[in-house]
Amino acid sequence: MFSAFRLTAQLTRPWATSSTLQRAAAPSFARSALPLSRAFHPSLPASATLNQATRRKAPKKIKASKSPLLEGNTQKKGVVSQIFIAKPKKPNSAKRKVAKVKLTTGKTVQAYIPGEGHNLQDHSVVLIRGGRTQDLPGVRLCEGRSTSAV
Secondary structure, eight states: OHHHHHHHHHHHOTTOOHHHHHHHHSOHHHHSSSOGGGTTOSSOTTOOOHHHHHHSOOOOOOOOOSOGGGTTOSEEEEEEEEEEEEOOOTTOOOOEEEEEEEETTSOEEEEEOOSSOOOOOTTOEEEEEEOOOTTSTTOOEEEOTTOSOO
């Protein structure tokens, strides 16, 4: 409403310059960077309708690997650099045997040593497989039994 008053005031003044008249005559939304064809549409020009979206197949989600350290392989060879005992999370209580292993890819990982007793020591060559230990944080691999002498 006030813009209409300003426009009539500009038109009644003979001393107003032409640039002032052009600015007063042009609406504010026309001066913006938005395209005029879709000035009042809330959606983007390339968005699909609801029917198109339901008919079209949803894009396949890429599942994250549970053991990315194995790089898609079932097993990897590595050399034991340290063996230590870890305590599990609450409410469990035990002494879990864990080995720090340097894989052939150059990555260093922690691997759980399953079973009672082991003959692993530093510089032992082991075969690592996937398999997370649920109560040990950060231990996402297991050392394969009977593969110590690879």
